[in-house]
Structures are given as C-alpha cells and as structure tokens.
Amino acid sequence: MEHKWTIRLFAGLNERLGASSIELLLPNRTLSVSELKALLSEQYASHRDLIHLCFVACNQAYAQDDAVIEHSDELALLPPVSGGEESAAEQDSSAASADAPLYWLTDQPISVEEVTRRVIIPNHGASIAFVGTTREWTQGQRTVKLEYEAYAPMAIRTMEQIGEEIAARWNGAGCAIAHRTGIVDIADISVVIAVSAPHRDACYEASRYAIERLKQIVPIWKKEIWDDGSEWKGHQTGPWNPLAGTEQA
Template structure:
C-alpha cells in the first residue's frame, strides 16, 4: 500500500522548490525523516545541500533522521533558522494563552513583555531588544522580512521558558517576535526575563536569545541594496535537537 505525505516548506526552501508544499509518496512502512530528505534531495538535486542541512518537523516537533514517519503525520521541512509569518496571514498576532509568547505583525512593546514577568518575589528584571541594523560588513540593509512556522514557534518558545526554569529555578521568561517586514531601527525580538537575583537574570536572558536562534523555527530574509538573502542557509551543521550549550 502506498502512503502519501504533504510536506510544508518555509523560507528559502519554499522559494527554491517552487511552492509552499511538496507531496511525497512511498510504500507503507519504513519511511523515516532521513529517507524523506533523501527522496527530496534526489528530486531536487540542485538544492540537495540545503535539503540535507534542513530538519523534518513531525507533528510540530523536530524529528531525528532515524525517526519513523506514519500515515497522517503533519510534516514540514525546516531550513536552518535565523532566528521570524504565520501560515494564517490574516491574523495580526498569535499568542500563547498566558500572553507570554507572541508572534505579531505589529510593532513590539517592550513594556508589555516586561509586565508578563514581573512578580513580587523577584528582585531583578531585564529586557533584551533586537533591532534591524542598517549596515553589516559594509553592506546596507533596506529592511528585514521574517517568516515562521507559527504553531511550532510558539511551542519552542515555551520550551525555552521551561529550560530556563529548570536551570534557574523561579526565573520567568516572555518572548515576542515580529513577523513580516521590519524596517531599520525597529525591534524584531523582545525577550523579558525576571529572577530572584541579578546574576541568574543576566544568564537566563543570554540563554534565551541564543536558544531562540537555535531551535525556534523563524527565518530572516535580509533585503539589501545589492540583493536579498535568507540568513541561516549557510549553516550546514545546524542541529536543533542537540542539547543546549552549558
């Protein structure tokens, strides 16, 4: 019996492979995430390098290459992240139920995110704001464009908060990321952290932004005066399933 999967594509992969999804068929049984990538690399040989550097997401969770795939799985092929539009572009904002994790087309509000983490027992709080810079290595950026696998992005933001709470007990984290076009000087990401003491607060804030860039399925396209480029595609060894660095 033959099984058919629809694989969603994002960022540079969607552009290179000619659409937002691709269909793959295989005999029932024996299909793995690694075999799926091999089939796609065979079908699109000129983009094999990027396909092999990408990760399959199975039901909104990163899948190792040896993980089996089953009929009915929701699949996506995610290129290396550069960690930024949800699939429902009609919504201006998507947020977790508690409001601590947000994807939005609207300008970010640092005070709003800070209010999500302030609690009476904490004596330290920090807000990290990442903005669009105009010049990088002598090349002028016009603006940035962000795209995300929205439901999985919200899940992995929550994962970061869980990891922080395990490493620094009691610490709270809130993350908001901009989608769509972000002009020069505007914020693309806001991370708010609060903790009982300042040392843990500094450490957790740094951990949050580095982990976001590693595991959250958000992609950044840099629109420059001399062309455009998806940032992250050059990461041949990207592995979002690897343990977080200590």
C-alpha cells in the first residue's frame, strides 16, 4: 500500500520547482527527516544543494534530521529565511482592541505607534520600537521593491516563542511584532518590533535580541526586486540553523 506525502514549498523553492507543494506516493508510513530530504534530493537532483540547506517543518515546528515524521503530518520544506488569507494569524494593524494580538502579519502598512501601544503597561518605565524599512541600495545594486512571503501559522508561532524567550530573559519584558507580507516599496516599513520593560537597559538588549532571533527562526522570506531581475534572499550572516540554541541569537 502506498501513502501520500505532501510537502509544502515556499519562496525560492516553489519558484524553482514550479509548484507550491510536492506530492510523493511512498510505501513508507514514516520516515526520518534526513530520509525525506534524501528522497527529495534524488528526485530533484538539480536542486540538491538548495534542498540540503533547507529545514523541514513538521506540524509547524522545526524538526531535527533524526526526527521521525509521518505521511499525515503537516510538512513543509523551508529554505533559508530572510535576514513576514486573512485569519487569526494575519490581521490588519489598525484593528486594535483589548484583546489585540501581539504578533501578526499584514499586507497593509504598519503603524509604529500601534505596535508600541500594545506593549506599554503601567509598571514598565521604558519602551523602544525597532523599525525595519526597505533599503534602496545594497552593495552597489539598486532595489526597486521587496516582496515578502511567510508560512503564516508557523511565523506567528515562532514570533510568540521570541516573546516568551524575552519575558524569561528580561524579567517579564513585553514584546510585540508586526511583519509585512507581499510587496513593500522603498522606504516603507517591513517590520516593527516593540519592547517594553521596567528599565531602559533591558529594552535595548531585548530589542536587539528580538530582531536577531526573528532572522534566525521565523519562516518569512524576502525577494529583492531590481530593474533587471530579482532574487530570493536567505540568511546572509552564516550557516542558517533555526534549531541552534538561543545563545547564538
């Protein structure tokens, strides 16, 4: 009996392979992550090097190479991340309320004030907002716009994880993150990270930690679009390993 395996693809992978997912019929009900990647590398030999760099997500969490996965799991092959359907995981940043989310994706402009407002509480005396915008020139090449793609439910989950890590490291510090998806023009805001804490030193440290950790683990990809072409950009500062310990963030 054969079992159907479905593996979702994102960013540069779906462009190169010409599909948003791969479907395999295999006799195996279970495989290790490394076995699955080996099968994919064999089937798509011309993309072997890229597949080798990818991580597998199982049920919206990164999986170690020796982890055992099942054909019925929600699986995705994730290329190196950038380094963001209307749902509970993706909401317009103007929809503030008492139960407004702290972590969200949106294809609409982000309000810095709105993100910051969500972390200000009476017993915190300091708050800071990191604002990421689209840069026009990078190493002599002119970017005309960016395009962001996200694995939405997992992106929200990993942003929440960053908030939990910050609260644990900096004695209850608060965090909120909003990230754009879709097209972002030059000088427009792509991400806002707001942090609050009782004192300013914790704010500065936690803000830096949040943006570095976002680049490390959150499945959001960035395509740089130029006058004469485009390219999906992955992690640019060394080996991408979202399973590494937080001390590397």
